[in-house]
Amino acid sequence: MKLFTLLPFLLPTSIVAKTILGVDLGSLYMKVALVQRNSPLEIVTNLHAKRKTEQMVLFDAGTRFYGADANSLIGRKPHLTPQAMSVLLGRHADHPSVQVLAERHFPITPSYNETRSGVCLTVDGKEFTPEELVAMVLTHARDITNAFGVQGEVRDCVLTVPSFYTQHERRALLDAAYLANLNVLALIDENTAAGLHYGIDRIEDEPQNIMFYNMGASALQVSVMQFYSYDRKESKFAKARKVGAFQVLGKAWDASVGGMAFDARIVDFMADEFNEIWNKKRNDGETKDVRNYPRPMAKLRIQANKVKHVLSANNDVPIFIDALYDDTNYQSHMTRATFEEICHDLLERSTEPITKALKAANLTLSDINGVELIGGGMRVPKIQESIQHTLGDSLELGLHINSDESMALGAAFHGANVSTAFKVRHVGMTDINPFPITVSLSELDGEAKEGEDAWSKHATIFKANGKVGVKKTIAFTHSKDIDCSVDYDESEYIPEGTESSIEKYSVSGIAEFAKEMEEKGLAAPKVSLQFELSTSGIVKLVKAEAAVEEIYTVTEEVEVDDEDATEEEGKAEEATETKEETPEAEDAASKDAESSEEKKDDTATAEKEEEKPKKKTISVEKEKKKVHKRKMTVKSYHVGSIRPYSEEIMAESKAKLDELARIDKERMMLEEIRNTYESYIYLIKNKLSDFEDEIAAISTEEQREALLKSASEAEDWMYDEGYDADLETYKTKYEELSAPAEKVFFRMTEVSAREEAVQELSKKLDKVEALMEKWVTSMPQVTEEERGEVIAKVNEIRAWITEKTEAQAAADPSTDPVFTSAEVPLQTVDLQKIVGKLSKKPKPAPKKEEEKKNETETESEEKKEDSTESSDDKKSEDSDEAKKEEEESKEEEKEGDEL
Numbered sequence: 001m002k003l004f005t006l007l008p009f010l011l012p013t014s015i016v017a018k019t020i021l022g023v024d025l026g027s028l029y030m031k032v033a034l035v036q037r038n039s040p041l042e043i044v045t046n047l048h049a050k051r052k053t054e055q056m057v058l059f060d061a062g063t064r065f066y067g068a069d070a071n072s073l074i075g076r077k078p079h080l081t082p083q084a085m086s087v088l089l090g091r092h093a094d095h096p097s098v099q100v101l102a103e104r105h106f107p108i109t110p111s112y113n114e115t116r117s118g119v120c121l122t123v124d125g126k127e128f129t130p131e132e133l134v135a136m137v138l139t140h141a142r143d144i145t146n147a148f149g150v151q152g153e154v155r156d157c158v159l160t161v162p163s164f165y166t167q168h169e170r171r172a173l174l175d176a177a178y179l180a181n182l183n184v185l186a187l188i189d190e191n192t193a194a195g196l197h198y199g200i201d202r203i204e205d206e207p208q209n210i211m212f213y214n215m216g217a218s219a220l221q222v223s224v225m226q227f228y229s230y231d232r233k234e235s236k237f238a239k240a241r242k243v244g245a246f247q248v249l250g251k252a253w254d255a256s257v258g259g260m261a262f263d264a265r266i267v268d269f270m271a272d273e274f275n276e277i278w279n280k281k282r283n284d285g286e287t288k289d290v291r292n293y294p295r296p297m298a299k300l301r302i303q304a305n306k307v308k309h310v311l312s313a314n315n316d317v318p319i320f321i322d323a324l325y326d327d328t329n330y331q332s333h334m335t336r337a338t339f340e341e342i343c344h345d346l347l348e349r350s351t352e353p354i355t356k357a358l359k360a361a362n363l364t365l366s367d368i369n370g371v372e373l374i375g376g377g378m379r380v381p382k383i384q385e386s387i388q389h390t391l392g393d394s395l396e397l398g399l400h401i402n403s404d405e406s407m408a409l410g411a412a413f414h415g416a417n418v419s420t421a422f423k424v425r426h427v428g429m430t431d432i433n434p435f436p437i438t439v440s441l442s443e444l445d446g447e448a449k450e451g452e453d454a455w456s457k458h459a460t461i462f463k464a465n466g467k468v469g470v471k472k473t474i475a476f477t478h479s480k481d482i483d484c485s486v487d488y489d490e491s492e493y494i495p496e497g498t499e500s501s502i503e504k505y506s507v508s509g510i511a512e513f514a515k516e517m518e519e520k521g522l523a524a525p526k527v528s529l530q531f532e533l534s535t536s537g538i539v540k541l542v543k544a545e546a547a548v549e550e551i552y553t554v555t556e557e558v559e560v561d562d563e564d565a566t567e568e569e570g571k572a573e574e575a576t577e578t579k580e581e582t583p584e585a586e587d588a589a590s591k592d593a594e595s596s597e598e599k600k601d602d603t604a605t606a607e608k609e610e611e612k613p614k615k616k617t618i619s620v621e622k623e624k625k626k627v628h629k630r631k632m633t634v635k636s637y638h639v640g641s642i643r644p645y646s647e648e649i650m651a652e653s654k655a656k657l658d659e660l661a662r663i664d665k666e667r668m669m670l671e672e673i674r675n676t677y678e679s680y681i682y683l684i685k686n687k688l689s690d691f692e693d694e695i696a697a698i699s700t701e702e703q704r705e706a707l708l709k710s711a712s713e714a715e716d717w718m719y720d721e722g723y724d725a726d727l728e729t730y731k732t733k734y735e736e737l738s739a740p741a742e743k744v745f746f747r748m749t750e751v752s753a754r755e756e757a758v759q760e761l762s763k764k765l766d767k768v769e770a771l772m773e774k775w776v777t778s779m780p781q782v783t784e785e786e787r788g789e790v791i792a793k794v795n796e797i798r799a800w801i802t803e804k805t806e807a808q809a810a811a812d813p814s815t816d817p818v819f820t821s822a823e824v825p826l827q828t829v830d831l832q833k834i835v836g837k838l839s840k841k842p843k844p845a846p847k848k849e850e851e852k853k854n855e856t857e858t859e860s861e862e863k864k865e866d867s868t869e870s871s872d873d874k875k876s877e878d879s880d881e882a883k884k885e886e887e888e889s890k891e892e893e894k895e896g897d898e899l
């Protein structure tokens with residue numbers, strides 16, 4: 001592990017993951033924190049530059065809108081805007097937290113789907129699983145991260161979950177993340193993540209017990225954590241350094257007290273008041289309830305939240321909603337006293353988890369050194385008052401960490417710690433699982449024989465408030481295949497409505513193995529099942545093995561000292577030990593030492609001491625041990641009404657989301673082409689007036705009129721049929737509109753462009769001619785004939801220019817031009833090649849050397865000089881004239897290239 005944290009410094013940065021997200025999904029707002037190389041831990045701001053994003057998706061005409069875009073329309077389209085979808089993950093329709101949503105007048109009611117083994121939401125006639133909806137929000141988290149400036153694919157993340165999230169809820173969230181193509185490095189409890197953020201910089205000399213009180217939108221969670229420090233060595237040879245660490249001691253919660261619950265009370269109060277006003281105003285004898293109408297209710301929810309916020313700083317707030325429903329205004333006001341009265345039971349419940357968390361941590365109030373308040377619900381003054389009252393005056397309510405963002409930031413930090421791509425400050429973290437988990441075993445075809453009970457075993461494998469990130473093994477002697485069931489044990493802490501069956505496994509291969517062993521005359525196998533409770537709080541059967549020990553004796557000739565002989569034999573017998581074989585749960589560490597291969601142990605050791613003179617050879621009975629070990633076949637399955645995604649449903653969901661993504665993309669392309677089309681209409685109109693004279697010069701009256709007409713027709717079309725035309729239609733219409741206009745605009749720009757190009761070409765040709773003049777003396781190796789060829793080519797091009805310009809002058813300017821500016825520079829392609837080639841023609845060797853030596857000698861001498869790199873000698877030999885010549889020819893080469 002430690003080796004790997006060093007790796008990134010050895011690897012090129014491009015091949016290691018460079019970004020990790022910490023996503024705090026919340027239940028109403030999502031917060032996203034980001035870790036990237038060479039940047040501090042930071043919050044990702046969304047497309048509206050906000051630090052939190054509404055957890056909602058608006059489905060409008062088949063396409064989706066997120067966050068604030070969805071929120072701005074929720075008042076008008078509440079039935080198309082599911083929100084707080086994370087609350088539905090892994091839960092049944094009658095789960096109290098799900099029921100609460102209906103009580104809070106969320107217009108889309110979840111319903112149980114048998115095929116899916118979970119609840120679904122129907123939006124605009126289409127059914128969605130909470131996993132799909134949460135996947136959309138998580139995908140949006142990736143999109144805003146890219147828009148925030150992070151390049152490349154964002155995949156690695158840590159997601160926060162409430163303390164009370166069960167296996168089903170955690171797994172459903174993992175399925176959602178999988179659908180969003182995210183790689184979840186870990187799940188972390190919301191409060192634990194906040195504790196981590198609080199602890200990053202802390203190194204406490206004395207252990208400090210801190211209580212985290214977290215009132216979120218949908219739930220209240222309280223955790224007690226101990227912060228401490230210890231000496232730690234980075235590596236074997238490093239000096240020990242003091243580092244900070246923390247451990248969660250106890251957790252408690254109330255899953256239905258939160259900001260939304262307070263809002264709902266205000267909503268109900270306002271709805272009652274409005275009903276009274278409205279029923280009186282209509283005076284038609286009917287008693288109607290505004291609660292039956294999603295739009296005014298959505299407006300009331302928004303208003304209620306505002307009222308609550310204003311009341312945290314004021315004693316009285318006026319309320320006015322213009323035409324709330326049926327042309328009836330709602331005008332009222334609310335005092336803080338009224339608010340506290342209608343929420344009195346919620347306020348009472350808001351301190352209960354404090355006591356429960358202390359109990360879970362086995363601490364009393366006097367053991368607590370500090371309290372940190374987090375979560376949005378904290379702003380209600382009465383809650384702070386109640387907490388203070390419960391805790392007593394000696395504890396100050398701390399607000400040392402960002403109450404909204406510490407969870408996302410802590411999650412991101414945890415991700416960096418888990419990932420091998422980052423090296424972060426060491427902060428020790430130990431979390432606990434609040435729910436006891438049991439394992440029950442029975443025989444696969446377990447029918448009780450006459451007069452016998454069916455074989456079964458039952459054990460609590462992970463006890464309540466035990467540490468996470470551990471492995472436990474159950475070992476027992478058995479010779480039949482078994483069925484293993486992992487369940488929640490009954491406990492006061494298990495949330496109501498929790499599906500108690502977590503996962504089931506059929507473990508086969510035991511019977512076959514037992515039979516083989518029996519045939520060898522050996523005992524029944526010892527079966528060991530290893531379970532893991534991961535740091536993400538997910539329990540799994542990770543290893544299933546069976547083993548049988550075989551003890552056999554061999555006779556060996558051994559040389560021993562005379563008097564020791566008998567003692568050796570005695571020792572050999574003692575060394576064979578038998579282990580008790582009853583079901584037991586023990587820490588994996590002790591078990592892991594076993595190797596998985598069959599191994600032979602010499603239990604008797606025979607020493608040879610050849611130096612000693614008095615020796616004799618005897619026969620010794622030696623006991624040897626052999627362990628037959630085999631991996632068992634495990635098949636996992638789920639029962640109960642709430643199950644994780646099956647492979648089929650996963651594939652179905654993936655396809656559904658891909659199709660929605662395609663439609664969204666098409667919508668964006670349609671929007672783009674609409675804008676382009678609209679701009680082109682104005683472009684035609686503007687050009688016709690801005691360049692009146694220029695256009696008149698190259699077009700006929702009819703052409704101009706046709707253009708103008710096409711533009712106004714296009715405009716009419718856009719606001720009529722074009723309103724809901726598709727992408728293909730727009731593409732065709734754009735082509736129809738732009739093609740004739742482009743022709744005219746092209747002719748207009750060509751008038752001057754052509755002239756410029758011709759001038760440029762003439763200049764080039766002049767230059768070539770001048771160069772040829774110069775070459776007469778500077779490039780004697782170029783023959784007169786060769787230069788003649790160049791000049792001929794120049795003349796040919798001049799003739800082309802004359803011919804074309806005359807033809808153009810004679811042509812009708814309102815038709816396609818005779819030649820275009822783009823053709824003009826192409827005329828020199830051949831010429832350029834010829835000049836380029838000639839400019840590289842080697843100059844003749846200097847004369848004086850020619851006199852002295854013949855060619856082969858010169859060549860060989862040059863080669864020799866090159867190879868020995870004695871260029872100094874050569875330079876001194878060369879005459880100044882030769883050097884100059886060389887430079888000149890280089891210059892000419894350059895000129896030739898420039899053409």
Ligand SMILES: *[C@@H]1O[C@H](CO)[C@@H](O)[C@H](O)[C@H]1NC(C)=O
Nearest residue numbers: 113114115116120127649652
């Ligand atoms: C239940 O879910 C399945 C799988 O997603 C879906 O095919 C089916 O239409 C749903 N059933 C109902 C009654 O909506």
Ligand SMILES: *[C@@H]1O[C@H](CO)[C@@H](O)[C@H](O)[C@H]1NC(C)=O
Nearest residue numbers: 359360361362363364367465
């Ligand atoms: C709780 O704490 C007390 C006092 O520190 C201790 O004696 C007791 O064993 C603890 N109980 C549990 C269940 O840890």
Ligand SMILES: *[C@@H]1O[C@H](CO)[C@@H](O)[C@H](O)[C@H]1NC(C)=O
Nearest residue numbers: 196414417418427428429430
């Ligand atoms: C970071 O990783 C180390 C080593 O695995 C572990 O001991 C520590 O608890 C982790 N801390 C956090 C905050 O994840």
Ligand SMILES: *[C@@H]1O[C@H](CO)[C@@H](O)[C@H](O)[C@H]1NC(C)=O
Nearest residue numbers: 852853854855856857858859
């Ligand atoms: C060059 O000189 C060498 C030796 O002086 C001679 O062998 C050779 O034939 C000469 N080559 C020519 C082309 O004159």
